Amino acid sequence: xxxxxxxxxxxxxxxxxxxxxxxxxxxxxxxxxxxxxxxxxxxxxxxxxxxxxxxxxxxxxxxxxxxxxxxxxxxxxxxxxxxxxxxxxxxxxxxxxxxxxxxxxxxxxxxxxxxxxxxxxxxxxxxxxxxxxxxxxxxxxxxxxxxxxxxxxxxxxxxxxxxxxxxxxxxxxxxxxxxxxxxxxxxxxxxxxxxxxxxxxxxxxxxxxxxxxxxxxxxxxxxxxxxxxxxxxxxxxxxxxxxxxxxxxxxxxxxxxxxxxxxxxxxxxxxxxxxxxxxxxxxxxxxxxxxxxxxxxxxxxxxxxxxxxxxxxxxxxxxxxxxxxxxxxxxxxxxxxxxxxxxxxxxxxxxxxxxxxxxxxxxxxxxxxxxxxxxxxxxxxxxxxxxxxxxxxxxxxxxxxxxxxxxxxxxxxxxxxxxxxxxxxxxxxxxxxxxxxxxxxxxxxxxxxxxxxxxxxxxxxxxxxxxxxxxxxxxxxxxxxxxxxxxxxxxxxxxxxxxxxxxxxxx
Ligand code: GLN
Numbered sequence: 001x002x003x004x005x006x007x008x009x010x011x012x013x014x015x016x017x018x019x020x021x022x023x024x025x026x027x028x029x030x031x032x033x034x035x036x037x038x039x040x041x042x043x044x045x046x047x048x049x050x051x052x053x054x055x056x057x058x059x060x061x062x063x064x065x066x067x068x069x070x071x072x073x074x075x076x077x078x079x080x081x082x083x084x085x086x087x088x089x090x091x092x093x094x095x096x097x098x099x100x101x102x103x104x105x106x107x108x109x110x111x112x113x114x115x116x117x118x119x120x121x122x123x124x125x126x127x128x129x130x131x132x133x134x135x136x137x138x139x140x141x142x143x144x145x146x147x148x149x150x151x152x153x154x155x156x157x158x159x160x161x162x163x164x165x166x167x168x169x170x171x172x173x174x175x176x177x178x179x180x181x182x183x184x185x186x187x188x189x190x191x192x193x194x195x196x197x198x199x200x201x202x203x204x205x206x207x208x209x210x211x212x213x214x215x216x217x218x219x220x221x222x223x224x225x226x227x228x229x230x231x232x233x234x235x236x237x238x239x240x241x242x243x244x245x246x247x248x249x250x251x252x253x254x255x256x257x258x259x260x261x262x263x264x265x266x267x268x269x270x271x272x273x274x275x276x277x278x279x280x281x282x283x284x285x286x287x288x289x290x291x292x293x294x295x296x297x298x299x300x301x302x303x304x305x306x307x308x309x310x311x312x313x314x315x316x317x318x319x320x321x322x323x324x325x326x327x328x329x330x331x332x333x334x335x336x337x338x339x340x341x342x343x344x345x346x347x348x349x350x351x352x353x354x355x356x357x358x359x360x361x362x363x364x365x366x367x368x369x370x371x372x373x374x375x376x377x378x379x380x381x382x383x384x385x386x387x388x389x390x391x392x393x394x395x396x397x398x399x400x401x402x403x404x405x406x407x408x409x410x411x412x413x414x415x416x417x418x419x420x421x422x423x424x425x426x427x428x429x430x431x432x433x434x435x436x437x438x439x440x441x442x443x444x445x446x447x448x449x450x451x452x453x454x455x456x457x458x459x460x461x462x463x464x465x466x467x468x469x470x471x472x473x474x475x476x477x478x479x480x481x482x483x484x485x486x487x488x489x490x491x492x493x494x495x496x497x498x499x500x501x502x503x504x505x506x507x
Contacts, residue, residue: 001018001022001023001026002026002027002030002163002166003163004166005166005216005217005219005220006069006072006166006167006215006216006220006223006224007219007220007223009023009071009072009166010068010069010070010071010072010223013056013060013066013070013071013072014060014066014070016060019053019057019071020052020053020054020056020057020060020070020071020115021050021053021054021057023053023071023072023073024049024050024052024053024071024073024115024117025050025053027073027117027163027164027165027166028044028046028049028050028117030162030163030164031044031117031118031159031164031165034142034162034164035162035164037140037145038139038140038142038145038158038159038162038164039121039137039138039139039140040075040120040121040139040149040154040155040156040158040159040162040164041075041117041118041119041120041121041155041159041164042078042086042088042090042118042119042120042121042134042136042137042155043078043085043086043118043119044117044118045085045116045117045118045119048085048115048116049073049115049116049117049118050115052110052113052114052115052116053071053073053115055113056070056071056113056115057071059113066113067111067112067113067227068112068223068226068227069112069114069167069223069224069227070112070113070114071113071114071115072114072115072166072167073114073115073116073117073165073166073167074109074114074115074116074117074165074166074167074168074169074224075116075117075118075119075120075155075156075159075160075164075165075167075168075169076106076109076116076118076119076120076156076168076169077119077120077122077126077153077155077156077168077169077170077171078090078119078120078121078122078155079122079125079126079152079171079201079202079204080103080105080106080169080171080200080201080202080211081099081101081102081103081106081200081201081202082099082102082103082106082116082119083099083100083101083102083106084098084099085098085099085116085118085119086098086119087099087119087202088119088135088136089122089124089125089126089202090121090122090123090124090125090133090134090135090136091124091125091135091356091357091358091361092135092335092355092356092357092358093328093333093334093335093352093353093356093357094202094328094333094334094335095334095335096334096335097333097334099200101200102200103197103199103200103201103211104197104199104200104232104234104235105169105196105197105200105201105211105228106200108227108228108230109169109227109228112227114167114227117159117164117165120153120155120156120158120159120168121134121136121137121139121154121155122134122151122152122153122154122155122156122176123151123152123154123176123360124357124358124360124361125202125204125321125325125361126152126153126171126173126176126202126204126209127152127204127321127360127361127364128151128152128360128427129150129151129152129175129176129179129420129427129428129430129431130148130149130150130151130154130415130417130420130421130427130430131148131149131150131151131152131153131154131155131180132148132151132417132418132421133151133152133358133359133360133361133421135358138417139154139155139158140158141154141158141161141183141184141414141455142158142161142162142184143161143184143185143414143454143455143456144414144454144455146416146417147183147414147415147416147417147455148183148414148415148416148417149161149180149183149184149414150179150180150181150182150183150184150410150414150430151176151179151180151430152171152173152176152180153168153170153171153172153176153177153180153188153214154180154184156168156169156170156177156180156214157170157180157181157183157184157186157188157214158180158184160184160186160214160215160216161184161185161186166215166216166220167213167214167215167220167224168213168214168215169211169212169213169214169224169228170188170211170212170213170214171201171204171209171210171211171212172188172190172209172210172211172212172434172438172444173204173205173208173209173210173317173438174205174208174313174317174431174434174435174438175190175409175410175430175431175433175434175435175438177189177190177212177213177214177446178190178409178434178444178445178446178458178460179409179410179430179431179434179446179458180214181214181409181446181447181448181458182408182409182410182446182448182456182457182458182460183410183413183414183455183456183458184414184456185448185456186214186215186216186448187213187214187215187216187217187218187220187221187445187446187447187448187475188212188213188214188215188221188445188446188458189212189213189214189218189221189222189225189443189444189445189446189468189471189472190210190212190434190437190438190443190444190445191210191211191212191225191229191443191468192210192239192244192441192442192443192463192465192466192467192468193207193208193210193237193438193441193442193465194210194235194237194238194239194441195210195229195230195238195239195241195243195244195466195468196210196211196212196228196229197211197228197230197232197234197235197238198210198211198235198237198238199232199234199235203320203324204317204320204321204324205316205317205320205321205324206237206320206324207237207316207320208313208316208317208320208438208439210438211228212225212228213225213228217476217479218250218253218254218445218447218472218475218476218479219247219250219251219254219476221250221445221472222246222247222249222250222251222472222476223247225243225246225247225468225472226243226246226247229243230243239466241466244466244467244468244469245469246468246469246472247472248469249468249469249470249472249473249476250472250473250475250476251476252473252476253472253473253474253475253476253477253478253479253480254476254477254479254480255477255480256294256477256480256481257294257295257477258291258294258295258296258473258474258477259294259295259296260295261295261296261297261403261404261470261473261474262296262297262299262401262402262403263291263296263297263298263299263402263403263404263405263406263461263474264298264299264300264301264398264401264402264404264405264406265288265298265299265300265301265405265406265407266301266302266303266306266398266405266407267300267301267302267303268302268303268304268306268307269306269407269408269433275411276408276410276411276412277411277412277413277452279413279452279453279457280408280410280411280412280413280452280457281408282452283449283450283451283452283457284407284408284449284457284459286449286450287449287450287459287478287481288406290478290481291406291474291477291478293481294477294478294480294481296474296477299401299402301397301398301401301402301405302394303391303394303395303397303398303405303436304394305387305390305391305393305394306391306394306436308387308390308391309391309432309435309436309439310428310429310431310432310435311384312384312387312388312391312439313431313435313438313439314367314428315367315371315380315381315383315384316381316384316385316388316439317364317368318364318365318367318368318371319368319371319372319380319381319384320368321361321364321365321368322364322365322366322367322368322369322372323368323372325357325361325365328352328353328356328357329349329352329353330348330349330351330352330353330356331345331349334356335352335355335356336348336352337351337352337354337355337356338351338352360424363424371384388439391436391439391440392439392440392441394436395436395440395442395462395464396464399464399467403463403467403470404461404462404463404464404467404470404471404474405461405462405463406459406460406461406462406474407433407459407460407462408433408457408458408459408460409433409434409446409457409458409459409460410430410431410432410433410434410458411429411430411432411433412430413452413453413455413456413457414455414456433460434446434460436462437462440465441465442462442463442464442465442467443462443463443465443467443468443471444460444461444462444463444471445460445461445471445472445475446458446459446460447459447461447475447478447479448479448482449478449482450482459475459478461474461475
């Protein structure tokens with residue numbers, strides 16, 4: 001049962017071949033069996049998940065119409081607030097905090113009657129590329145448990161890759177849905193900024209944060225995307241426009257025809273001094289050949305400002321983070337240290353922040369505070385905003401020529417634990433190819449494109465703002481070519497992703 005895709009599970013439940021309780025129990029049992037090794041979950045809500053599943057079965061028995069993903073269980077990254085369930089952002093500063101409300105996307109999962117299995121591990125406050133910066137535990141990559149599952153959403157990706165959940169929620173500020181997807185052989189989609197509500201997301205970098213789907217296929221991801229997307233008056237940057245038809249686009253792509261589709265490859269990505277490792281390039285190029293066979297036309301485009309994306313992001317994201325994280329002061333939430341009745345407010349605040357934040361979070365607060373400080377704000381933050389505009393213009397110019405851009409998702413496959421924690425720059429490089437889309441605000445998805453030395457590689461498809469549908473179409477088409485590359489190559493703990501065409505599945 002846990003081998004099935006979300007679309008299959010939804011259809012089985014809707015048509016009475018499986019009960020939602022049976023399905024949810026199977027995933028909870030899988031978590032009990034393998035999460036001791038993978039450590040993807042920070043919190044599992046067995047009772048809550050089974051209660052929702054029982055509601056779905058009762059609704060079906062009463063003859064009620066079931067939604068497209070009713071009864072299909074889901075895991076949620078622990079940076080998204082869930083009423084009554086612990087939410088930590090993998091930080092000690094929020095240890096023990098129980099949110100009094102649900103994020104909008106969680107409300108939507110509940111309205112869709114999707115059982116929530118639990119909360120998944122991440123880098124503290126979603127700052128990182130390996131999930132090693134979690135204050136609680138290290139999550140393993142199900143393909144090789146000595147390696148990282150990517151980050152910051154390594155828990156969500158590992159949960160799906162290890163068949164502990166058919167679907168998961170991630171958040172992407174600079175690549176944290178797509179990069180873990182790439183290194184765990186799963187699908188990850190970052191929607192257009194503003195098309196998915198940030199209300200109830202613990203803020204990291206508010207002009208970049210975007211929640212989105214983690215799944216095993218583009219079709220599954222698209223179904224989830226449609227469940228969580230859409231305008232939310234509680235988020236001031238939410239776009240009030242119809243959700244792009246991503247499910248229809250994924251089903252179209254799954255027919256394996258891309259004729260008439262123009263895909264751009266970014267000249268500057270291939271030329272970069274930090275370019276991808278050879279095994280990644282080889283798998284990616286084989287994927288590009290498949291896209292050509294499917295009928296796509298490949299065109300080289302130039303995006304000169306992409307070269308500055310990494311330094312631009314590492315000024316903007318820490319600047320916004322330094323402001324967003326000011327609220328963790330020991331007064332309003334979670335941890336309070338040193339409050340002995342003698343010490344003053346400022347001292348308690350500083351002791352709390354010293355004890356509650358890990359080293360990467362502190363590094364970013366210091367960097368961001370500096371970049372925003374009087375005398376430096378124009379030279380650093382202001383300059384970064386200008387370069388952000390140039391990057392946006394590069395995308396807009398490229399989309400006059402092509403429908404979508406493609407690239408490897410990451411320059412390297414999953415690395416070993418500890419390999420990059422000593423050098424922040426080495427860690428930041430993991431998001432070299434994913435960051436431009438965040439700075440621009442457009443959608444990007446990562447789809448498996450084979451293996452390099454036994455480890456998964458991802459291909460990224462980037463689309464124009466509100467052009468999420470084209471990214472799903474290209475990804476789903478590529479999946480139809482992938483069966484021989486991934487079948488039976490993974491160890492038992494992994495999902496053994498088998499890509500088949502789902503043009504008739506779902507809804
Ligand atoms: N790895 C990037 C960072 O450390 C992106 C994180 C994210 O997308 N949340 O900031």
